[in-house]
Amino acid sequence: MRIVQLANMYHVRSGGLRTVVDTLGRGYAAAGHDRILIVPGAKRSVAEDEHGTVITVPGTPVTGGYRMILRAEKVLETLAALNPDSIEVSDKATLAGAGPWARERGVRAVLFSHERLGEMVANRTGAQSESLQKAVLRWTRRVVAGFDEVVATSAFGERELALAGARTIRRVPLGVDLEVFRPAGGAGSARSDFVEVTRPDVVRLVYAGRLSNEKNPQATIETVRVLRCWGVDARLDVYGSGPQCGALARRSKGLPVVFHGHVARRADLAERLTGADLVLAPSACETFGLSALEALACGVAVVAAAGSGAAELVSQTSPPGSGNARHDRWATPGAAPPGAGIAVTPTGTGLAAGVLELLTYPACVRAAAARTRASQFPWSASVERMLAIHQGALLAADVADAA
Incomplete structure (x- = not known):
């Protein structure tokens, strides 16, 4: 199965977002799938390693050394050449158009929600107006409608998506590397x-x-x-x-x-x-x-x-x-x-x-x-859940639950 991940604001210092995208991608590759990641960069490039292929698309510099892909056309052209089975989009802004693009071509489209857009916009702009929040909600409603599946990591994250009319929300908690992050002296030991x-x-x-x-x-x-x-x-x-x-x-x-x-x-x-x-x-x-x-x-x-x-x-x-x-x-x-x-x-x-x-x-x-x-x-549980979503494996379970 060829899974293409798309992420904006992906940077060496982007912390949680990069950790999630990279860890899931490594899990997909380890499970035998063809994993491709598309992110913004200074110029177009293609690199391959044991975890798959990373393609950078020219992005516009924004704050703190980050870049954003502001025009989705080049991304969609790249997707067309890759012929994916499923895409995973970690962006509700300029890359959201990849969802409808995939649906039109029979490609599975998964939106991974990393933030509550209303709170993020309010905090970054300093504006708390009701009209702005209504505009954000209208945008979110349009975005979620373009995807087959919408993924949230918590009940808190689900609420904005539910308000925006998401038909199905999959909760996939993130994970932690229990070998890297462990108490001093080793797992199970005490200071x-x-x-x-x-x-x-x-x-x-x-x-x-x-x-x-x-x-x-x-x-x-x-x-x-x-x-x-x-x-x-x-x-x-x-x-x-x-x-x-x-x-x-x-x-x-x-x-x-x-x-x-x-x-x-x-x-x-x-x-x-x-x-x-x-x-x-x-x-x-x-x-x-x-x-x-x-x-x-x-x-x-x-x-x-x-x-x-x-x-x-x-x-x-x-x-x-x-x-x-x-x-x-x-x-x-x-x-x-x-x-x-x-x-x-x-x-x-x-x-x-x-x-x-x-x-x-x-x-x-x-x-x-x-x-x-x-x-x-454990991260293994997060990877397993995401692969089930990419493969449509949860659909049968939903039918059984509804019966």
């Missing part, structure tokens, strides 16, 4: 200080993610400020880059906050995460929370924004479906064990209160709970 049962003298916090408005990184700075006002010696390490870096550095002046920049190697990031007491995931519009899952795999509990996809990872109740999503056998694993994390209002005060609440659990309990929760999300 020497995991036996402590009281709050540590210095509370080591970590934020790992893009430094942009929609990720709400400013709340992590305020968390440190609030904790120190409350008499807690809290320190914060920030791993990531983005347009808010300068503003955040100014905001954190006088506080024990260290900006380490983007960490390219996943193993290096994993090592940094294991040194934390807790990880902060403050984005209220996060549709899954891949960085939060990676922290859990390292045995580090997470303070997440309530209502987000990351909150579902640490919740002790199973997230509900959207109502029109058929995913009974493919849904997110149920509840997180106590101590794996907590969902709070994503403000400095809210996150600080969440930090203190989680620290009432002994470190060994937090570590075990976090690792147990992460172990429910």
Whole structure:
């Protein structure tokens, strides 16, 4: 089977998006399928390796070194030459036209939704108008109507798609490499200080993610400020880059906050995460929370924004479906064990209160709970579910469920 993945804003520093696209693609290739990836670049190129073929199409430079394919014509010409069996589009903007193109030719078309477009537009433009949100919803309705299948990673991610009239929504949780992201000393082991049962003298916090408005990184700075006002010696390490870096550095002046920049190697990031007491995931519009899952795999509990996809990872109740999503056998694993994390209002005060609440659990309990929760999300399960969708294997199950 020839599967073509299409992704915009794909960059060496694009973090979660690139991790998802690359990991799924490697899984497709390992399963014996012909995997081709089309992404924006400075010029057209074709490269092949053991994971398939990567084709770059000239893209327009945008913020932070990213590029976007603004004209889909060249992409559609490339698709026509490739003769795919199924396409997977990780973009609701300029590449959305690939869905109707595929449908007209009898090619399976799958939309992988990585974000809630309404929240993303509002955060990046600073506009909260009702008319803008209605326009985004109309656009999303047009986009989802052009695909055979629409994939969301969480109940939170499903809601916008359901509101836009998506007929079928497949929930496919993301995964984590449990060998790369693991507690210090190896999987199942514990750090020497995991036996402590009281709050540590210095509370080591970590934020790992893009430094942009929609990720709400400013709340992590305020968390440190609030904790120190409350008499807690809290320190914060920030791993990531983005347009808010300068503003955040100014905001954190006088506080024990260290900006380490983007960490390219996943193993290096994993090592940094294991040194934390807790990880902060403050984005209220996060549709899954891949960085939060990676922290859990390292045995580090997470303070997440309530209502987000990351909150579902640490919740002790199973997230509900959207109502029109058929995913009974493919849904997110149920509840997180106590101590794996907590969902709070994503403000400095809210996150600080969440930090203190989680620290009432002994470190060994937090570590075990976090690792147990992460172990429910292997990448192999995500690949298996996506391949079933590409092959249409879920259709028979839907018919059986409806009978």
